[in-house]
Amino acid sequence: MFDKFKDECGVFGIFGHPEAANLTYLGLYALQHRGQESAGIAAADGTRIRVSRAMGYVNDAFDNDTLAGLTGHLAVGHVRYSTAGESRLANAQPIVIDSAHGQLALGHNGNLINAGEVRDALVREGAIFQTSTDSEIVVHLYARAKAENVETAIVDAISQVRGAYSFVLMTKDRIVGVRDPHGFRPLALGRLGDAWVICSETCAMDLIGATYIRDVEPGEMVIANAQGLRSMKPFPPAKHSQCIFEHVYFSRPDSYVFGESVNEVRTEFGRRLALESGVPADVIVPIPDSGVCAAVGYAEQSGIPMRMGLIRNHYVGRTFIQPQQSIRHFGVRVKLNPVKSILSGKRVVLVDDSIVRGTTSRKIVRMVRSAGAREVHMRISCPPTISPCFYGVDTPRRSELIAATHTLEEIRKYLNADSVAYLSLDGLTDSVPAGKTRYCTSCYTGVYPVAFPRDEAAYLQLALKLNPESVSPSAPRPVAASGFEAEDLPGSAGPSLAGAGSSRGGRRSE
């Protein structure tokens, strides 16, 4: 319902605990914000892998009987939002295969840039694909690897893919975590007693009482088995390109991501935003929940009090029933409601983490004005989003990104705000250590760290729903001047609530 980039996926793995599947369930629960379409757990007991996958939220996907059937001391799990491939049960992960190297389970967070090319080559050689995901090519490459053991087969397979990947893999007796050499997506390593934990974000460790030790480094492969933990760096090194949007929006603020507290980084974004574009005002109001940390920083820096002038209804689910047309004009109120006593007669600074199409922001400004605000200033804790992501994030077409096609003044007019300001690119990258050298900022610059071959255009267009114009690496496209199309931008036709209906499609256990 909110106008945001969509989260990607979350992965979790544990080795050496008798309750491995139950702990994986809890880990996925903590990672639910990274994917709500499907969830899956594969567990092993040293002899075989069992797996259960289902559409929907984690707590709908598993029950006690299912978890009881996932026996063993090692497990891997996955929550999915489809960035490549359709939303259907066959595409749920972990993918489990049997091969000459034995069984393998795989969960993937990211997006493989050369997936179309490799998939076509595999199909020409006779491979039969079960899913429409990019991740499946890795298990095909693994099954075909001429390597002498499981680990070299994994390295052989992963060496043939490019792009963004944080994998958790499992054989019948070990778990493996692999992060691509650019380090696009996070992957953290921790301990729970004698057990090893590998997961997307540390909030999953907190829930099960595990201790965060360090990140799996870009280009690193860690293997946990009965002999302990081993690390290797089998892939050619590359320039680090950790996704800065993990700090802006995706990750939970209680997580450490890329070694940094998301809460602290997000708060620093807010402080810098206030320094760069402070405005006389009476109250700072975050757009909940994602604008809260930056609003705290903005209030701290500006000395203006922060108040919760917008209250979020947390009980609006994916299966909201489509009301009749005659009563549909409640806009974003079903999810956000203004607090008149805080807003009335005030000069209000609204703080949000990002604007994608601008449609929701426009409705929120209207709502705050209707609650009596005297002035409404919009402050965004990241730079204008002008380019799509090819590294595991679902973004709208470039033509739908308001900052890609409109000037700042046009955006202000569209939102009907008194002023609009974004955090600068320097402000963003200076908020994290080595922000200018270790992070990807492509959605703000249009400059892509991993190029993709020309013939990938069609594949990406299909998989990521992009315009052909967006599919080639290009020079930066700053906020552009162009005409404004009234109410308006694609996707703005009223609150599309029912369309987000349940994607549940049963459960599959093997």
Ligand code: SF4
């Ligand atoms: S393009 Fe944006 S969302 Fe995608 S990896 Fe880079 S910073 Fe993250």
